[in-house]
Amino acid sequence: MTYTRTVLLGLTLALGSQGVAQTMLETATTIGVQNTLQTTSPALPKVTVPTTGSAATTTVTPPVVTPLTADQITLLAQARAAYQANRLPEARRLYEQLVTQNYTNPAPHFGLALTLFAQRDDKGAAFELQQFVALAPDRYEGPYNLGVIASRGGQHDDALKFYTQAATLMSGQAAPDEQRQVLEALAAEQTRKADFTALSATLGSLNTLVPQDLDVQYRLAQARTLSGQGAAALPGVYALLQADPARADAALLLADIYVAQGLPDRALRELDAATPRVKTGEDRAALLLRKATILTQTGDTRAAVFAAQAATREDPKNAAAFAREGELRTLRNDRPGALTAYLNAVKLEPQSAPYRAALAGVRLTMGQNAQAQADAARALTLRPDDATLARALFVQGVAAYRLGQYAQARAALTSSQNRAPSADTALWLGLTAYAAKDYPAAASALADSVKLDPTPTARLNLGSALLANARYAEAEAVLRGLVSENPKNAEAWFLLGLTQRAQARETDARTSLKTAAALGNARAQEALK
Known part of the structure; x- marks a missing residue:
C-alpha cells in the first residue's frame, strides 16, 4: 500500500x-x-507520541491491517x-x-x-x-x-x-525533498529551544543532503558557533567564503568566532578584508558597524567612531548606523557630534523611541533642557520598551528639575525609579525633593542612591539632607566619612561644621569651618564671622 x-x-x-x-x-x-x-488555529488538545510501552517489559505486536x-x-x-x-x-x-x-x-x-x-x-x-x-x-x-x-x-x-x-x-x-522538509x-x-548542539547535528544531516546549498552551510557554521564549537566552524565558514566571497553574513560570523576566541585583532583584519568584497553599501555598513563594536570592546573608541561614521557614508539611510555613531561620540564626550548623529537617526526613523530618548539625553548633557524635555515627552508617546521608558522619564525629570518644575520632575523621576531603580535617578529625585523643601523625602531618596552607588556626590547630598532634616548625628557620620577619605573636600568640611554647631559643639564646629574656609569655601568664611 x-x-x-x-x-x-x-x-x-x-x-x-x-x-x-x-x-x-x-x-x-x-x-x-x-x-x-x-x-492561526483553534485551541488544541495535548497530543502525545503514541507508544507501545517499554521494550524490556512489553512485546510489540504488529498492527493488523485489513x-x-x-x-x-x-x-x-x-x-x-x-x-x-x-x-x-x-x-x-x-x-x-x-x-x-x-x-x-x-x-x-x-x-x-x-x-x-x-x-x-x-x-x-x-x-x-x-x-x-x-x-x-x-x-x-x-x-x-x-x-x-x-x-x-x-x-x-x-x-x-x-x-x-x-x-x-x-x-x-x-x-x-521530503527529507529536507522534515529536517x-x-x-x-531546535532553534526555538536554543538547543544548538542538537541543531548542529540536524543541520549537518541537511548539509549532507544538499551539500551545494550555501545557506545551509552558513546555518550549520552558525549553529556550531552558538553551541560553543566556533573553532570547529571555521573550516565551513572559510569554505563558504571561497564559494561566495561577497557574503557579508559569513564575514560577520567569522569575526564573531575570532572575537570569541579572544582574537579581536584577527577579527578586525577579516572584516577589513571582507569590506571591499561585498557588493552593497548596506553590507559594507554592516561590516563597519561590527568593526566599530569590536574596536569599542578593545577600548579604541576613537577608531570606533571613524568606523561608524564610515558606515553612515556607505548607507546614508541606515538610522542604526547614525545612532551607533551618536552612542560612540557620547562615550568620547563629543556632545555636538553626538547631537548631529542622533538628529540624523531621528530624521530617518522619527517613530523610534530609543533614538528619540537618546537625543533627549544628549540635549540634557548640553544644557538644552527645554528641548530635552520635549524630546523625552515625544519618546514616551512612541511605545518605548521598559528601558527606554525609564530613560525618557529620567531625562524628562532632570530637565524639569533644572527648569524649576519640581512637581513634574518628582513625578517623572519617581516613575523612572519604580521601573528601573538606579543611583542616578535616586540622586536627582533626592535633589528634587530637597528643592521642594521635602527634607524627609530627600533624605530617603539620597539614602537609596548611596546604597546603590556610594559616590562622594550622593553622600555629600545625603549629609546635607540629613542636616536639613535635623538628623544631626546621622549627618555627622556621613560627613566625617567624606572628610576622612578626602581631607580637601571643602563642602563636606563646611556641612560638618554646621552639623556640629547644630549640636551645640561650637569648638568642633569652628575647627571644621576654619578648615573649609582655608580650602576656599566662601560660605564657611561667612559662618565664622
Whole structure:
C-alpha cells in the first residue's frame, strides 16, 4: 500500500527565527494535498507520541491491517477527488464512510486527517493521525504531521518529539525533498529551544543532503558557533567564503568566532578584508558597524567612531548606523557630534523611541533642557520598551528639575525609579525633593542612591539632607566619612561644621569651618564671622 505523504513546506530559517511555514504539499500519487494553511488555529488538545510501552517489559505486536476491497479503493479515489476539488464536506463524508467500513486500514484515516486539517479541525485531524500511527508505526508521515499540528498549537515540546521521531523513521522512505522538509521542521523547533548542539547535528544531516546549498552551510557554521564549537566552524565558514566571497553574513560570523576566541585583532583584519568584497553599501555598513563594536570592546573608541561614521557614508539611510555613531561620540564626550548623529537617526526613523530618548539625553548633557524635555515627552508617546521608558522619564525629570518644575520632575523621576531603580535617578529625585523643601523625602531618596552607588556626590547630598532634616548625628557620620577619605573636600568640611554647631559643639564646629574656609569655601568664611 502506498500512502499519501503530507509534509510541511521547508523554511530556510536563520538561527533565532522561530517561524514555521504551514503549507501542505502533494508528495505521492494516491492523495494530492494542495491547501495552504493559515497561521492561526483553534485551541488544541495535548497530543502525545503514541507508544507501545517499554521494550524490556512489553512485546510489540504488529498492527493488523485489513486491505481495501475493490469497492473501497473506488471510494477512496472518490474521496481523494473531492478533497482535491476542495469539496471538503463531501471528502469528509466519504473518508468517514471508508473508516466505518474498514477501520484497520491506515489510508482512510490519513485522508480524513488531511480533510479535517483543511477544515481547521485540528483536534479531529490529530486523532485520525494517531490512528494512522497506530496502524502504520513504521511510517514517518504520521508523527511528522502530528508535529505540524503541535507546532501550530504552540505545543513545541511535543512538536520536537514528533519531528525527531519522523526524522528517525524517514530513512529509506522519504525522497530528498521530503527529507529536507522534515529536517527543516526539526531544525526550527531546535532553534526555538536554543538547543544548538542538537541543531548542529540536524543541520549537518541537511548539509549532507544538499551539500551545494550555501545557506545551509552558513546555518550549520552558525549553529556550531552558538553551541560553543566556533573553532570547529571555521573550516565551513572559510569554505563558504571561497564559494561566495561577497557574503557579508559569513564575514560577520567569522569575526564573531575570532572575537570569541579572544582574537579581536584577527577579527578586525577579516572584516577589513571582507569590506571591499561585498557588493552593497548596506553590507559594507554592516561590516563597519561590527568593526566599530569590536574596536569599542578593545577600548579604541576613537577608531570606533571613524568606523561608524564610515558606515553612515556607505548607507546614508541606515538610522542604526547614525545612532551607533551618536552612542560612540557620547562615550568620547563629543556632545555636538553626538547631537548631529542622533538628529540624523531621528530624521530617518522619527517613530523610534530609543533614538528619540537618546537625543533627549544628549540635549540634557548640553544644557538644552527645554528641548530635552520635549524630546523625552515625544519618546514616551512612541511605545518605548521598559528601558527606554525609564530613560525618557529620567531625562524628562532632570530637565524639569533644572527648569524649576519640581512637581513634574518628582513625578517623572519617581516613575523612572519604580521601573528601573538606579543611583542616578535616586540622586536627582533626592535633589528634587530637597528643592521642594521635602527634607524627609530627600533624605530617603539620597539614602537609596548611596546604597546603590556610594559616590562622594550622593553622600555629600545625603549629609546635607540629613542636616536639613535635623538628623544631626546621622549627618555627622556621613560627613566625617567624606572628610576622612578626602581631607580637601571643602563642602563636606563646611556641612560638618554646621552639623556640629547644630549640636551645640561650637569648638568642633569652628575647627571644621576654619578648615573649609582655608580650602576656599566662601560660605564657611561667612559662618565664622
